[in-house]
Amino acid sequence: MARYILKRVVISVPVLLGVALVLFLLLNVVPGDPITIMMGEHIKPALVESFRARMHLDDPVLVRFVRYITGALRWDFGVSYKLEREVSDLIRESLPHTIKLTVCAALVSWLIGIPAGIVSAVRHNTLADRFFMGFSLLGISLPIFWAGLLMQYVFAFRLQWLPVTGYYSLRYYIMPALVLGWSSAGAIARLTRSNLLETMKHDYIRTARAKGLKETAVVTAHALKNAMLPVVTVMAIQVAGLLGGAVMTESIFGIPGLGRVAVNAIADRDMPLLQGTILFTTGIVIAGNLAADIICAFLDPRIRVE
Amino acid sequence: MDTADNGTLSIKNLSTHFFTRRGIAAAVDDVTLFIPKKSVVGVVGESGCGKSVTALSVLRLVSRPGRIVSGSVSLGGEDLLAKSPAEMRQIRGSRISMIFQEPMTSLNPVYTAGRQVMEAMMIHGGTGKAEARDRTVEMFRAVGIPEPERRFRAFPHQLSGGLRQRVMIAMAMVCRPSLMIADEPTTALDVTIEAQILHLMKELQETFGTSIMMITHNMGVVAEICDYVYVMYAGKIVEQAGVFELFDDTRHPYTLGLLGSIPRHGSPKGRLLGIPGTVPSLLDLPKGCRFSPRCDRAERYCSEREPEMYEVAPGHKVRCFHCSGGSKGGSP
C-alpha cells in the first residue's frame, strides 16, 4: 500500500514536469518572440530590450526552463507584465474564489449525479432512467456560458431572486455552482449508471442474490462499493472539467478567480501571468487525480491488502 | 422414483423461456425432475442445454429477458413458485443454496471471505455477530480450509481457486440447507483440486444429509458423485436413469456421445469429441427430435415427429424412437 502510494506520487512528478515543459514551450518558444506577441509590433526598441533582459530571453531555452521550474518550486512564477505584480500573489488572491466555486459545483455534481446514476441503473430502462439520462445528456451538451447567461436573465434580472454578479456571500455562488455542476453531474450520473449496470452483471452479485439478500442490500452492500471505485477516479477527473468550466462561469458571474485571471491574461497578452495560472491549475488537477488514486487504494482491498 | 412426495425437490413440467427481440427461446422446455432426500442428482448436458437455467429457475433467479412460464417447483411439498419475493428470499441461502462455476469471480472482491459467509447466516439465522463468526470459522474448518481464523480475514484475491471454492461451499452449507445446487463447481479447477472438492461435497452431503443437484457437462464428475442422472439436450430431458444403469445400459445416442467424451487422465477440459456438429440455437430448433441433425441413427421420421419420454426399465426413461431394446438400438 505504502509502496503503491509512493509509486503514484513518483509517477505524478514527471507528468507535472511535462506539463510545465509543454506549457513553457508553447508560450516561450514555438512561434518566435514572446515580447512581440505580448506587446504587439509597434513598440520602442528600448522597452523591448529592457524586457528581454528582465525575462532573460537571450539565454538558451533549457536554461530559461530550468530557471522557471526552480522558481516555481520556490513559489515564484515571475512578475505579471501588465499588472506589475508577483504572479504568485495574484494566484494567492484569486485561488480562494476558484476553490469556493469549484467545491460548490463539485458538491452539486456529486449530490445530483451519483443518486441519479444509481436510480437509473436500478430502475434500468424505466421512465425514471430515461428522465435522468436525458437530464444528464442535456447537462453534457449545454454550453456553460449560455446556461449562465440565461440563468442570469431569468433568476437575477426577471425574478430578482439572486444577485447577478459578484462574490460577496454564498448566495452569489448559487447560480455559478448550479451551472457548472450540472454539466459535471451529467457525466458522473452516466458513469455511475454504466458502472453499476456493469457491476450488476458480475458473478458475485448472483452469489449475493442466491444467499437470500434483499435487492436493496445487493445494490448497496455488494454492487455499489465495487461500482464506486472508478467513479471516485472520475470525480477527480471532473475537477479538471470544473476548473476548465470555471473559466467561463467566473467571467460571466464576475468572480475574480483563477480562470478569470487567466482569461484576462490572454486579453492583456500577459504571458507570465497566463503561464503561472495555467501551470498552477493543472497542478491542482494532477494533485486531484493523485488523491483519487490514493482514495481508491484505501477502498479497494485488492490494492490495500497485499 | 417420482411417485414419492417426501423428496427434497420436485420439478414438474417446468418451462422457462427467454423473450428476446429475435423470438422466444425455450431454454427449459417441459422439464420434470425429482431429487430424493439425501441424494446427489446430476443434470448433464453441453453448454446451452438449459441445465443452469433449470437451476436458476428453482431459486427463481432467472434474469430478464428470461421468465418461468409454466410448471411447478416444490421443495419438501411447498410450492416455490407461489411464494412471495420476501418468502423466496428466506428460502435462498437457507433451505436452498447454490455454488457456481467460477470461484474467482463469485466472491465479492471488496469483502473478506469470512464476512461473506457470515452474511448468509446473519440474514437467515437471526444469529448475533459473535455466534455467526464462530460458526463461520467452524464451517471453514469443516470444509477443510487450513488456518480458518486467518482465512476468515482474507480477501478473495488472497486465496487460491480451490480455497475460494471451499469458501463458496462453506457459504452454501453454513445454514444447513436441504438442497445445494452446484453449477459446474469444479470446471474451473485443476484435476487434483476437482477430486478433493468432489470428495468434500460427498462427505458434507453424508454428514449433513443435504441433497445435491449437480450440474455438469462432465460424465466423469457424474460417475464420481451422483446417484441418479438426468441428461438434458436443447432444453429437454432426453434420458434419465440411476447412475449405474445409465453407464451400463446407455440408450440415448446423445448420452452415448457424452460418455464417449469423458476426459481421459491428463485432459482436464471435457471436449465433446464424440458428437459431430454443434448445439442448435434455441431460437431455431430442428423439427422433430432436437438431436436428429447430429444423430448417426436418425431416420426420416426423427425429423418429423418429436419422440415422447418412455420407460425402458424401472427408473430409466429415454426420449428416442430407437431405444426400446438394449443399448445397440432397435426399431420405433
Place this chain on the structure above:
Amino acid sequence: MSDMNAEETGSAGAGAGEGGTTAGLLAEMLRNSRLAAFSLAVIIFIIAASFAAPLYMPYDPNKPSLSERFAPPSASHWAGCDDLGRDQFTRLVYGARISIMIGLVPTSLSIILGTALGLVSGFAGGRTDFFIMRLADVVLAFPSLLLAMVVSYTLGGGVTSIFAALAFVGWAATARVIRAQTMSLKEKEFVESARSVGVRESVIMLRHILPNCIPNIIVLFTLNIPEAILNESALSFLGVGASPPSASWGLMVYRYKTYLMSYPWLAAAPGAAILIFVLAFNFLGDGVRDTLDPYMKD
C-alpha cells in the same frame, strides 16, 4: 465464461447485430433506435440547410439595416435582428457552416493524429510507446479548455489556430484507446499467422490491425465532434476564438451578451442552436457507442 452466462447471453444477446459488419450494425442501430435516427436526421437537415442557404434565404447575413436594429422576433425575422439590423436567423443558418467545420476538421485531425500515434505506440512498444504515452499523459493532465486557450494564444487566434488547438487537445484520448486496442489485437491469432507467413510489420499494422480499430475510431469520432463544438464555442465566448466576419454561434453569444437584459433573444438563439446541434451529436454518439463498443461506456 460460465455455462449459465453462455446460455443467457446466447439467447439474450441474440437480438443484437445480425450482419456483424460495422456498417450493418450501424444500419441496424438506426432502425432500432428512433432517437439516434432522429438525431442523424436533425444533423443532416442542419448541414443541408446551411449549405443551401444562399438558394432560399431572403436576407444577406452580413448586410446591415439600420432601421431594423434590435427588431424583436417576428414573422419576417424569426430570431429578430442584431445591433446592426442583420437578420439573426439568417446569420444562425450561415453560422452552422462554421460549427460543422469546427466539428469535423479538428476532430478529423485529432483522430488521425491520435490513431497514428496510438497504432505506432501500441505496435512498436518500448521506448517509442513510453514517450508517446507520457506525452499523452501530459496533454490529458491539462484541463482541455485551458490548453486550447494557450495553444490558440500562441498561434495568434483565428480559425486555423482554433483548429490546431482543438486537434492538439483531442489526440491524446484517441491515442490511448487505439493503443490499447492495438496491443490486444497484436496478440491475436490472425496477426500471429500473418507474421508466420512473412507479412511485413508495416503491412500487418495497416492491413490487419488498423481495420479492426475502425469501430473504435468511429465511436471516438462521433463522441469528439460535440466536444469540439462546445470547446470552440467556449473559446469564442472567451474572446480567443474565430474573429468577426466568420461568426460562429459561440461568438454570437459573446457579442450579444452585452444586450442580454434588453434584447435577450440575441444571445439566447445562437446558444440554443449550439445546444440542439451538440445534443443531436451526443444522442447519435451514444447510439453508435452502444452498438459498436459495449466496453467503451464510461
